[in-house]
Amino acid sequence: xxxxxxxxxxxxxxxxxxxxxxxxxxxxxxxxxxxxxxxxxxxxxxxxxxxxxxxxxxxxxxxxxxxxxxxxxxxxxxxxxxxxxxxxxxxxxxxxxxxxxxxxxxxxxxxxxxxxx
Numbered sequence: 001x002x003x004x005x006x007x008x009x010x011x012x013x014x015x016x017x018x019x020x021x022x023x024x025x026x027x028x029x030x031x032x033x034x035x036x037x038x039x040x041x042x043x044x045x046x047x048x049x050x051x052x053x054x055x056x057x058x059x060x061x062x063x064x065x066x067x068x069x070x071x072x073x074x075x076x077x078x079x080x081x082x083x084x085x086x087x088x089x090x091x092x093x094x095x096x097x098x099x100x101x102x103x104x105x106x107x108x109x110x111x112x113x114x115x116x117x
Contacts, residue, residue, distance in 0.1 A: 004029035018068035071108035072101035
């Protein structure tokens with residue numbers, strides 16, 4: 001849960017780098033929360049308002065952690081736009097997200113692995 005809250009604390013911080021673990025733990029918690037909200041709304045026959053509200057609240061933190069993740073592998077945050085290319089874009093994006101970050105300092109800052117160690 002600390003990974004999820006850590007991303008929320010840096011919700012509009014687009015500079016710096018995010019480790020692979022930070023990104024995927026945020027993704028996991030986000031998925032679980034969305035699934036629970038969807039289940040509860042479906043159980044009570046809700047119109048999906050809570051899920052939409054949650055998506056709006058979480059949009060900027062998700063975008064920021066994704067940009068920082070791109071920085072960790074040495075790529076510009078603009079590479080997120082590859083998602084607009086059907087199918088191939090999703091596969092390339094997924095490949096980027098599972099890549100291990102660069103261990104050394106790059107144009108986007110020091111390695112989070114070295115800072116955390």
